[in-house]
Amino acid sequence: MTFVFEAELWEWDARRTDSWVFVSLPADASDDIRERAAGPRRGFGSVRVRVTLGATSWRTSIFPDGAREAYVLPLKRAVRDAEGVAVGDTCTVTVELTGS
Numbered sequence: 001m002t003f004v005f006e007a008e009l010w011e012w013d014a015r016r017t018d019s020w021v022f023v024s025l026p027a028d029a030s031d032d033i034r035e036r037a038a039g040p041r042r043g044f045g046s047v048r049v050r051v052t053l054g055a056t057s058w059r060t061s062i063f064p065d066g067a068r069e070a071y072v073l074p075l076k077r078a079v080r081d082a083e084g085v086a087v088g089d090t091c092t093v094t095v096e097l098t099g100s
Contacts, residue, residue, distance in 0.1 A: 007023035008088065024071075046061035
């Protein structure tokens with residue numbers, strides 16, 4: 001299952017000193033993932049994915065965020081730097097569920 005969407009980069013304000021930056025998956029994609037990922041999951045309810053942003057691809061996990069009612073994808077500084085994106089920018093992201 002693959003999702004392609006545009007999202008704005010946002011900073012997690014609970015730990016500003018750590019500079020955690022995320023994008024939120026759309027509500028419909030989050031609903032589909034929630035249905036597919038029902039049952040026992042890894043830490044924090046994470047789901048393994050393969051992500052592509054621009055020319056950069058990597059494997060990581062997405063996490064459910066109850067406040068946003070969506071899954072969120074962390075974007076490492078190395079990815080943001082390689083793609084020239086920052087908090088407040090909107091980018092196109094491809095997320096593919098890998099299950100392993």
